[in-house]
Amino acid sequence: MKEDVRMLKDGIYGQFARIGKALSSPRRLELLDLLSQGPKSVETLSRETMMSVANVSQHLQTLLEARLVIFEKKGTYAIYRLSSSTTSRLLLLMQELAEELLAEVKQLREQFYRGELEAISLEGLQDRMQNEDVILIDVRPKEEYEYAHIPGAYSVPITELEQHLKQLPPEQKIVAYCRGRYCVYAAQAVDQLRSHGYQAVRLEEGIREWKVLSIPE
Amino acid sequence: MKEDVRMLKDGIYGQFARIGKALSSPRRLELLDLLSQGPKSVETLSRETMMSVANVSQHLQTLLEARLVIFEKKGTYAIYRLSSSTTSRLLLLMQELAEELLAEVKQLREQFYRGELEAISLEGLQDRMQNEDVILIDVRPKEEYEYAHIPGAYSVPITELEQHLKQLPPEQKIVAYCRGRYCVYAAQAVDQLRSHGYQAVRLEEGIREWKVLSIPE
DNA sequence: CCATTATTCAATTGATTTATTGAATTAAAG
DNA sequence: CTTTAATTCAATAAATCAATTGAATAATGG
Numbered sequence: 001m002k003e004d005v006r007m008l009k010d011g012i013y014g015q016f017a018r019i020g021k022a023l024s025s026p027r028r029l030e031l032l033d034l035l036s037q038g039p040k041s042v043e044t045l046s047r048e049t050m051m052s053v054a055n056v057s058q059h060l061q062t063l064l065e066a067r068l069v070i071f072e073k074k075g076t077y078a079i080y081r082l083s084s085s086t087t088s089r090l091l092l093l094m095q096e097l098a099e100e101l102l103a104e105v106k107q108l109r110e111q112f113y114r115g116e117l118e119a120i121s122l123e124g125l126q127d128r129m130q131n132e133d134v135i136l137i138d139v140r141p142k143e144e145y146e147y148a149h150i151p152g153a154y155s156v157p158i159t160e161l162e163q164h165l166k167q168l169p170p171e172q173k174i175v176a177y178c179r180g181r182y183c184v185y186a187a188q189a190v191d192q193l194r195s196h197g198y199q200a201v202r203l204e205e206g207i208r209e210w211k212v213l214s215i216p217e
Numbered sequence: 218m219k220e221d222v223r224m225l226k227d228g229i230y231g232q233f234a235r236i237g238k239a240l241s242s243p244r245r246l247e248l249l250d251l252l253s254q255g256p257k258s259v260e261t262l263s264r265e266t267m268m269s270v271a272n273v274s275q276h277l278q279t280l281l282e283a284r285l286v287i288f289e290k291k292g293t294y295a296i297y298r299l300s301s302s303t304t305s306r307l308l309l310l311m312q313e314l315a316e317e318l319l320a321e322v323k324q325l326r327e328q329f330y331r332g333e334l335e336a337i338s339l340e341g342l343q344d345r346m347q348n349e350d351v352i353l354i355d356v357r358p359k360e361e362y363e364y365a366h367i368p369g370a371y372s373v374p375i376t377e378l379e380q381h382l383k384q385l386p387p388e389q390k391i392v393a394y395c396r397g398r399y400c401v402y403a404a405q406a407v408d409q410l411r412s413h414g415y416q417a418v419r420l421e422e423g424i425r426e427w428k429v430l431s432i433p434e
Numbered sequence: 435c436c437a438t439t440a441t442t443c444a445a446t447t448g449a450t451t452t453a454t455t456g457a458a459t460t461a462a463a464g
Numbered sequence: 465c466t467t468t469a470a471t472t473c474a475a476t477a478a479a480t481c482a483a484t485t486g487a488a489t490a491a492t493g494g
Contacts, residue, residue: 019314
């Protein structure tokens with residue numbers, strides 16, 4: 001009887017470990033992070049992560065086996081997506097825990113933003129959207145904006161920011177966001193905007209955090 | 218510049234993977250689950266999991282390196298505990314995701330409770346505590362009860378249930394809980410109580426879920 | 435039907451992980 | 465100081481994992 005319980009426990013933790021194993025590789029964590037911003041092809045994931053297509057494909061097979069992703073074929077393209085939004089929440093919590101426990105994460109964050117960690121939070125954004133004439137811009141690739149974005153945001157992919165500057169009055173106050181706490185697009189956008197004299201600030205979080213907190217507009 | 222960002226990304230995901238690697242072993246997941254019920258010695262963990270002391274110690278070193286646990290010496294005993302309650306939340310979310318994605322988990326749950334999955338939830342418990350004359354009993358080891366328990370619960374460790382029966386009127390309605398969705402103590406207690414004619418039912422969740430939901434008494 | 439494009443598969447190599455066994459270490463008791 | 469108890473360490477063997485390379489497959493376009 002006690003052996004029965006032991007076997008059941010071993011079985012159930014073996015299943016839980018399927019999720020854990022999928023999350024044990026830095027490469028797969030990055031792939032999952034990218035996919036939580038929207039569905040993507042193998043080729044797109046390869047380009048974004050600078051991994052070979054074969055390597056991306058292998059890691060995606062591992063994620064498929066753990067049921068964390070699903071895919072559909074569109075022509076020769078295999079479009080992968082997360083199978084559950086719970087995976088996004090799990091990734092966020094994992095990152096929160098890593099920030100809490102690992103000093104190295106803090107150090108790397110400072111390198112991400114070269115000492116200039118100043119940003120506003122989602123609560124601060126809400127204040128400003130209600131009380132000030134600010135524009136919120138989403139500097140991720142357009143496809144990710146189209147998949148999901150913070151309500152009230154305009155899509156200005158970082159690669160197109162320069163062209164968009166002409167359309168903004170110089171006194172316009174701007175908040176820029178991208179994929180979240182470990183993406184540099186928003187910081188780069190703020191640098192660029194400030195160099196043209198705009199009052200710009202970075203939003204710390206992205207659409208995933210917005211969804212979890214469910215802050216209404 | 219693009220290489221800089223790539224190195225930063227590799228670095229940050231390498232750090233996140235430290236957490237993922239710690240969670241990739243079924244053994245370590247069980248150890249973390251036990252520790253989220255309260256601090257324990259290596260010897261206690263070895264007995265509960267039926268792993269050798271040396272193996273438990275090795276896995277604990279791995280968890281130490283990932284900063285998921287801390288320990289203090291008490292005489293010859295090393296008492297290990299979780300370093301953050303965020304780890305409990307992460308484990309719960311991981312289990313929730315596994316239940317959602319993996320059919321094998323559903324099958325194993327049915328084997329846990331031999332087809333009799335009937336239980337009440339925390340909401341149902343709250344109703345009954347307010348509207349009926351039910352007793353809530355915690356059938357985990359006494360040490361875990363002392364560390365944390367659902368308010369209003371009495372400690373009746375499963376090994377002492379038989380002796381406690383004398384003190385309960387036969388018409389007493391009883392709700393029993395243990396460590397959560399993957400623990401059999403509550404189901405065993407309910408079987409035993411019912412065989413003595415009591416009206417008993419199992420609570421699905423444990424103290425961890427209660428804390429996350431923060432349902433006040 | 436052939437060429438192209440995107441993706442997956444298979445084999446290989448080197449690195450990492452896991453459990454065991456016996457030794458070593460740490461702390462307390464006598 | 466010696467013995468005991470609890471824990472950790474080190475070495476080993478077997479299994480698993482990850483990236484690369486080249487081949488194979490799948491789907492489309494001409």
